[in-house]
Amino acid sequence: MTYWNLQNADGTIVLRLEENDATGAMSGTLASDGTTYTVQGGWSASGSVPGRLASVFALRGSDEADAPTWIAASGVMMGPGAAPQRITLSISIASGHDGSLRRKNAELTPLGGGATQKRKIVVISDVHIGMGTPTVWFQPSVHDAYLKGICDWIIANAADVQEVVLLGDFFDQWTVPCDEQPPSIEAIIKANPQIFGPTGYLCQVLDALGGNVTFGPGNHDMWASVNDMSFIVSAAGHSPKFFEGGTYRPPMPDGGQKNIALAHGHEYTMFNAVDDASPWxxxxxxxxxxxxxxxxxxxxxxxGQTVADLAGQGSPDGLDYTSIVKGAWARGDVNVVEALLDSVAAQTGTPKDQMFVLADGSSVSLAQVQSQYQGLFSQWQAKEGGGTQGTINAWKSVLADAQGYYMGFFGQRKAFEQSAEVVVFGHTHIPQSGLETTMVNYANSGFECASIPDMPPGGTQATTFIVIDGSTLEVSVMQCAQNGTQIAPINVGPVQAVPVGIDDSCYVKIINNGAEDLILKDQTAAHGYFAAPLPATIPAGEFGLVWLQDYAGGAGSQGSVTYTPAGGGPDQVFTFTCPLLLIYSNACSGGTSFRTKSGSGVWGAPGVVAKSGHPFYVEFTVA
Incomplete structure (x- = not known):
């Protein structure tokens, strides 16, 4: 037996076959545009009989769905049958789902040679795998097929996948009744061998990628540790890597500046961020x-019923948190956490003397919980800088929890905190792609545990994940459908970083093409505030991002930052202004050169200021 592993130039067609040299029989998979087909067929070698001048083969198979899509392929091989060097392939695909008939041709080359550089980063979050008990959102009988489909897609595209990142809430220790002890991560791993066993779905991905799978915790698996990853061991001996600190910066294919930031996103949400003041x-x-x-x-x-049989479960749990929060907002009630706990207790019929069993076996009462978190809003106000700014951002953190509102704002903030051009969150269970009028890109990976009534075609909550091209920074939201047999990109609309009011921010990029690192020396904000910490250092050959956010009112934003070369020399002063009133104009100065734009416009010529429109974007270059 020998094996064929070939793909076309962009990795959209991948052929993986086992072939018998003695009989010419072949079997394996043929992946085309995200769908993997199980195929079988045969081949014949040139010269094996008189008059046979070419090596050819034929395959047929299907995606094995209830309404199957059939595929037939034939091809001409160049090189030995055990290791073809090039295949000219003709494919026909007939869909039992919509009756369509598609044909395509392709040139395939071996994955081990002539394949494209590994450049894609796959991001999966919010799978919520637990013990399979009825209250857990991930139910193996429903969701296993979708997770397997994603893993199969990754394996089929392994030649182009640099890394898989499991971006939090892959496990679930929260969807457990109050009177039951939450399971350990080790227990969850051992309860799901179809996923985590040596030949389970995830472990097959580990082996296909040479161990390049990285996990970071979210809120539902916040107790996960690097030691827990040792309980997942693939057939080839690989275990997932573990990242701490909340943000993962994957290496870039070209080895350059790490300009992708991945985080679960719960750190910006008041009700689900790790609470350092919590005694639990x-x-x-x-x-x-x-x-x-x-x-x-x-x-x-x-x-016999599980939460997967009920609408609204897994997204996350069917309760209307938005109304609770908006009611508190309308009242100006900063005791929003008290309102939340009282409302949820009433809606769920939770008695006032309810006890909660924690992961360590200890118990706490509902009254203790209510007392512990009563000052949470004030804590967030202080953490966000106090005053008007702290109050506004605290409310944004509340709204981010209620319905994913303002997650675009916090996604953009993460980008500016990290000097990254792409940020991906999970947490909200709402797939998103893009920010309106900004210089960075934000996406959300969605989730993998929708309830049956909420799934397409009757529902709108599909299984989704993210693919980032590390070379181009293109971000695609991928949908897994038809019980995991169909995977393809989908369009989900962009969100606004500032969804209420007018955004008169200044968004600034400083590109350091000089020979010296630039060190932050000073900053001013005559109007507005810096919404993210300024980069302390902008290394030579890299860039830094600055966001001056305006306050509500008529002043707009106006400020400056000063950097000094690490080896000495003149200070670099960068100024920028985006006024609200039309009688004033956008303005900027600094750098060796600059270019600007405003709103959804295009970048202007070097040295030309986009005098009107908002927000205001400036890209400074230091030579």
């Missing part, structure tokens, strides 16, 4: 909310 290992108030809902589900589910 950093547990946020959202943990206890989820536990109350799980207890209600345990009481009300019918025999």
């Amino acid at each position: 290992g950093g547990l946020p108030v959202g943990h206890f909310v989820t536990r109350m809902v799980a207890s209600q589900m345990k009481r009300t589910l019918k025999p």
Whole structure:
């Protein structure tokens, strides 16, 4: 037996076959545009009989769906049958789902030689794998096929995949009734061998990528550790890597500046961020909310039923948090956490004397929980700088939890904090791609545990994940459909970084093409505030990002930053202004050169200021 592993130039067609030299029989998979087909067929070698002047083969198979899509392929091979050097392939695809017939031709070359550079980063989040009990959002009988489909797609495209990042809430220790002890990550791993066993879906990905799978915790698996990754060991001995600190910066294919930042995103949400003041290992108030809902589900589910049978579960749990938050907002009530706990307890029928069993076996009461988090809003106000700025950003953190609102704002903030051009979050279970009128890109990977009634075609909550091209920074939201057999990019609309009011921010990029690192020396904000910490250093050959956000009102934004070369020399002063009133104009100065734009316009010629429009973008270059 020998094996064929070939693909076309852009990796959209991948052929993986086992072939028998003695009989010419072949079997394996043929992946085309995100769908993997199980195929079989045969081949014949040139010269094996008189008059046979070419090596040819034929395959047929399907995606094995209920309404199958059939594929037939034939090709001409160049090189030995055991190791073809090039294949000219003709494909026909007939869909049992929509009746379409497609044909395409392709040139394939071996994955081991002539293949494209590994440049794609796959981001998966919010799978929520637990113990398979009825209250857990991920139900193997429903969701296994989708996770397997994603893993199969990754394996089929392994020649082009640099890394897979599991971006939090891959495991779930929260969707557990109040009176039950949450499971350990080790227990969850051992309860799901079809995923985590040596030949499970994830371990097959580990082996296909040579171990290049990285995990970071979210809120539902916040207790996960690097030691837990040792319980996942593939057939070839690989285990996932582990990242701490909340943000992962994957290496770039060209080895240059790391300009992609990946984070679960819960750090910006008041109810689900790790709470350093919590006496229960950093547990946020959202943990206890989820536990109350799980207890209600345990009481009300019918025999044989799971939460996957109910609409609204997994997205996240069917309760209307938006109304709770908007009611508190309308009242000007900063005791929004108290309102949240009271409302959820009432909606779920949770008694006032309810006890919660924690992961270490200890118990706390609902009254203790209410007392512990009553000052949470004030804590966030202070953390966000106090005053008007702190109050506004604290409310944004509340709204980000309620319905994913303002996550675009925090995604952009993460980009400016990290000097990254692409940011991907999970957490909200809402796939998103793009920010309107900005110089960075934000996307959300969505989730993998939608309830059956919410799934297409009747529902709108599909299984999704993200693919980033590390060379071009193009971000694609991918949908996994038809029980995991169909994977293709989908269009999801962009969001606004500032969804309320007019954005009169200044967004600034400083490109350091000089020989010296630039060190932050000074900053001014005559109007507005710096929405993200300024880069302390802009290394030579890299860039830094600056965001001056305006306050509500008529002043707009106006400020400056000063950097000094590390080896000495004149200071570099960069000024920028985006006024609200039309009688004033946008303005900027600094750098060796600059270019600008405003709103959704295009970049102007060097040295030309886009005098009107908002927000205002400036790209300075220092030679």
